[in-house]
Amino acid sequence: MLLTDWxxxxxxxxxxxxxxxxxxxTEHLSDPAALWTAMSKRLRITTPPxxxxxxxxxxxxxxxxxxxxxxxTVLVLDDAHLISxxxxxxxxEYFLHHAPPGLTTVLCARFAPPIRWHVxxxxxxxxxxxxxxxxxxxxxxxxLCGDHGCELTDAELDTLVALTRGWAxxxxxxxxxxAAYPDDHAAALTVLARPPHAVSDFLVGELVDALSxxxxxxxxxxxxxxxxxxxxxxxxxxxGAGHCLYExxxxxxxxxxxxxxxxxxxxxxxxxxxxxxxxxxxLGPELxxxxxxxxxxxxxxAGLLRDALPHLLAGPDRRHLGEFLSECALTMVLDGEGxxxxxxxxxxxxxxxxxxxxxxxxxxxxxxxxxxxxxxxCLDTATARRATKxxxxxxxxxxxxxxxxxxxxxxxxxxxxxxxxxxxxxxGEPDFDAYTSIQLATALIxxxxxxxxxxxxxxxxxxxxxxxxxxLVLHALARLAFAASAVDSxxxxxxxxxxxxxxxxxxxLLEATDAVQASTIAAYGAYLHGDEPDPAQVAAALAVRxxxxxxxxxxxxxxxxxxxxxxxxxxADDQGAAVDALxxxxxxxxxxxxxxxxxxxxxxxxxxxxxxxxEAATAHLLVDRSRGIVGxxxxxxxxxxxxxxxxxxxxATCALLEPLLDGAAALHPVSEITGWLLYATxxxxxxxxxxxxxxxxxxxxxxxxxRLVRPFLxxxxxxxxxxxxxxxxxxxxxxxxxxxxxxxxxxxxTYPALTHTEMTVLKRLPSGRTAQQIAAExxxxxxxxxxxxxxxxxxxxxxxxxxxxxxxxxxxxL
Numbered sequence: 001m002l003l004t005d006w007x008x009x010x011x012x013x014x015x016x017x018x019x020x021x022x023x024x025x026t027e028h029l030s031d032p033a034a035l036w037t038a039m040s041k042r043l044r045i046t047t048p049p050x051x052x053x054x055x056x057x058x059x060x061x062x063x064x065x066x067x068x069x070x071x072x073t074v075l076v077l078d079d080a081h082l083i084s085x086x087x088x089x090x091x092x093e094y095f096l097h098h099a100p101p102g103l104t105t106v107l108c109a110r111f112a113p114p115i116r117w118h119v120x121x122x123x124x125x126x127x128x129x130x131x132x133x134x135x136x137x138x139x140x141x142x143x144l145c146g147d148h149g150c151e152l153t154d155a156e157l158d159t160l161v162a163l164t165r166g167w168a169x170x171x172x173x174x175x176x177x178x179a180a181y182p183d184d185h186a187a188a189l190t191v192l193a194r195p196p197h198a199v200s201d202f203l204v205g206e207l208v209d210a211l212s213x214x215x216x217x218x219x220x221x222x223x224x225x226x227x228x229x230x231x232x233x234x235x236x237x238x239x240g241a242g243h244c245l246y247e248x249x250x251x252x253x254x255x256x257x258x259x260x261x262x263x264x265x266x267x268x269x270x271x272x273x274x275x276x277x278x279x280x281x282x283l284g285p286e287l288x289x290x291x292x293x294x295x296x297x298x299x300x301x302a303g304l305l306r307d308a309l310p311h312l313l314a315g316p317d318r319r320h321l322g323e324f325l326s327e328c329a330l331t332m333v334l335d336g337e338g339x340x341x342x343x344x345x346x347x348x349x350x351x352x353x354x355x356x357x358x359x360x361x362x363x364x365x366x367x368x369x370x371x372x373x374x375x376x377x378c379l380d381t382a383t384a385r386r387a388t389k390x391x392x393x394x395x396x397x398x399x400x401x402x403x404x405x406x407x408x409x410x411x412x413x414x415x416x417x418x419x420x421x422x423x424x425x426x427x428g429e430p431d432f433d434a435y436t437s438i439q440l441a442t443a444l445i446x447x448x449x450x451x452x453x454x455x456x457x458x459x460x461x462x463x464x465x466x467x468x469x470x471x472l473v474l475h476a477l478a479r480l481a482f483a484a485s486a487v488d489s490x491x492x493x494x495x496x497x498x499x500x501x502x503x504x505x506x507x508x509l510l511e512a513t514d515a516v517q518a519s520t521i522a523a524y525g526a527y528l529h530g531d532e533p534d535p536a537q538v539a540a541a542l543a544v545r546x547x548x549x550x551x552x553x554x555x556x557x558x559x560x561x562x563x564x565x566x567x568x569x570x571x572a573d574d575q576g577a578a579v580d581a582l583x584x585x586x587x588x589x590x591x592x593x594x595x596x597x598x599x600x601x602x603x604x605x606x607x608x609x610x611x612x613x614x615e616a617a618t619a620h621l622l623v624d625r626s627r628g629i630v631g632x633x634x635x636x637x638x639x640x641x642x643x644x645x646x647x648x649x650x651x652a653t654c655a656l657l658e659p660l661l662d663g664a665a666a667l668h669p670v671s672e673i674t675g676w677l678l679y680a681t682x683x684x685x686x687x688x689x690x691x692x693x694x695x696x697x698x699x700x701x702x703x704x705x706x707r708l709v710r711p712f713l714x715x716x717x718x719x720x721x722x723x724x725x726x727x728x729x730x731x732x733x734x735x736x737x738x739x740x741x742x743x744x745x746x747x748x749x750t751y752p753a754l755t756h757t758e759m760t761v762l763k764r765l766p767s768g769r770t771a772q773q774i775a776a777e778x779x780x781x782x783x784x785x786x787x788x789x790x791x792x793x794x795x796x797x798x799x800x801x802x803x804x805x806x807x808x809x810x811x812x813x814l
Contacts, residue, residue, distance in 0.1 A: 111252035135166030223276035326393035338365035530709030
């Protein structure tokens with residue numbers, strides 16, 4: 001149609017000098033003599049140049065005659081694919097290769113005649129237009145439908161383009177079909193997908209009738225999967241798929257090939273596939289079901305579980321579906337395809353959604369997405385269903401998943417984990433066994449059995465790496481980093497977190513919950529080392545995820561979110577507001593009663609942050625509230641000692657610390673170091689230098705192996721004490737020098753504590769208010785305000801308001 005219109009336009013144009021000769025090839029013209037004779041007539045060649053006598057019908061004489069012409073000529077050979085005689089094909093190749101510059105030859109064919117096209121391609125004389133170049137664009141599809149009175153929405157246009165792939169004739173048929181349904185285009189498009197008789201008749205007439213029985217059967221069988229490889233096609237036809245694909249390519253059948261992974265995948269035009277699917281339905285339910293099962297098994301063996309599931313859902317035999325779900329549903333969820341799994345089952349087999357096993361899989365899916373609010377109700381429902389309903393999955397599999405899901409939910413939500421076995425019997429599926437072992441190991445770590453938990457995690461990691469499952473590898477590494485953080489093993493924390501993030505980056509999993517938690521642990525490890533945390537990792541710890549049900553929560557978990565707020569203080573513009581946000585988030589986590597021992601270890605750092613901004617009263621309230629929630633844990637007692645020291649009560653500080661430091665209390669390493677530093681400063685202030693040095697030596701000895709610098713930066717007088725007793729720490733002197741030279745050691749000057757009223761006055765100075773105005777606001781005399789100002793200036797080492805504000809900001813008071 002395109003060539004006909006083009007040729008007609010050129011022939012009717014007055015200024016066009018081209019002569020257009022059109023020859024439609026028929027089976028009769030496949031004979032060489034008939035072909036050259038017909039071409040001579042169309043080109044109006046009657047007498048060879050410079051040679052009397054009749055015309056000899058061969059390509060050489062045609063070329064000689066055309067070379068002598070002065071006017072340009074266009075020769076159109078329509079249906080050129082019908083030229084099949086070897087001599088005719090050889091002559092056509094010679095003719096095209098030696099044609100004079102004044103001749104343009106246009107071949108229109110269903111498929112390219114088998115000649116050496118590369119010979120013509122090399123001198124850049126050949127231009128090819130295929131299906132992709134001739135396909136209508138979405139705008140052209142919309143315009144053609146508009147010519148038929150069909151105004152399509154964007155969604156309807158997208159559907160039509162996907163169905164027709166821009167094939168002009170199919171677009172035209174579809175437009176005529178849609179015009180018959182002016183009030184219900186959605187229904188009309190649904191009918192088109194079947195397809196209707198108009199489409200089927202067109203496809204049969206244009207493509208299908210010419211196929212051999214072998215190719216027809218091949219197309220019918222391979223239409224069952226949406227896309228297929230040569231190996232999958234062999235499963236359908238029993239071998240020889242490569243030859244069939246070669247033949248389809250030779251005749252330019254509408255089939256698209258793309259490379260995915262290490263395989264070439266083939267896809268039919270949607271309407272052609274719909275036609276052959278209808279043919280497959282006529283083969284009988286048994287054969288169609290067998291083809292579906294073969295597709296599913298091969299796709300599953302290739303690791304394409306999401307592609308395999310629809311084939312089993314389409315079949316009538318639920319036995320195969322149940323087997324697939326019991327063996328692959330958990331893997332799909334761990335691969336991040338939970339939505340696809342449950343949506344597909346809901347559409348085709350909704351009755352299965354109430355199965356106990358699938359409820360347990362829903363628990364894991366919610367936890368993978370970080371939605372603990374959805375995980376707990378799903379776990380409760382699964383427990384109820386297990387008591388009343390038999391699952392399609394084997395009992396040992398249901399029991400193992402129930403234990404793992406319960407542990408995962410308990411650890412994630414911070415609830416108490418009940419009695420646990422020392423091992424879980426493997427069921428023989430590596431991904432399932434790795435997941436259950438990781439959850440058991442995590443529960444052991446949460447209960448303080450670090451060594452046993454790490455041993456299980458290491459074996460689970462090895463198994464996950466063996467089966468090349470990146471999400472499980474990431475899961476195991478993130479839990480190993482968590483295990484190291486439970487004992488403040490900072491080197492291991494950072495190393496394991498870095499490995500987890502490398503796996504996440506390699507496999508596009510940086511937004512996964514495990515990756516975000518690994519980022520948080522990596523940043524916290526840097527913080528404990530006294531290094532500057534990566535801003536991107538701090539931001540990840542503070543990130544909030546909005547789930548499908550509208551619920552929100554931090555991606556790193558509430559515990560990780562508190563760490564994020566702690567790490568963000570140093571670079572906050574408004575440190576007072578940042579510390580207040582940290583305090584509020586810590587209380588929120590404490591009230592959730594999530595892993596009280598782990599969460600309680602965050603109370604002392606928050607107390608130090610409050611003391612740095614002169615919020616001693618708020619710090620007292622926080623410690624009292626924390627004690628009421630989690631009890632009088634050693635870390636809460638340590639926070640009490642910090643407050644006592646801040647109140648200039650060194651002897652009381654020593655009395656609080658001595659029971660904690662005698663070895664009986666289970667302090668985290670960071671808390672133990674902080675305790676020794678506080679004890680050293682209190683003994684120094686009490687006039688006991690030998691005890692101060694001994695306490696400092698204990699702190700350095702505990703901190704040096706893991707390079708735990710942070711406690712020395714938190715305790716205000718720790719570094720001045722190191723300066724005071726320099727040279728008295730023996731083999732730990734080198735680490736003491738490292739701490740003294742640390743850039744953060746001089747970042748925030750230490751000033752005598754301001755009183756509550758002095759802080760009130762200080763916070764009004766940036767506004768530019770005069771002493772008289774401040775006095776009026778506070779309801780006191782101007783002399784009282786001036787007295788407080790003198791006290792502020794003296795404590796901050798300033799003699800003007802500008803200097804006082806500058807020192808207050810550098811000291812974190814403002």
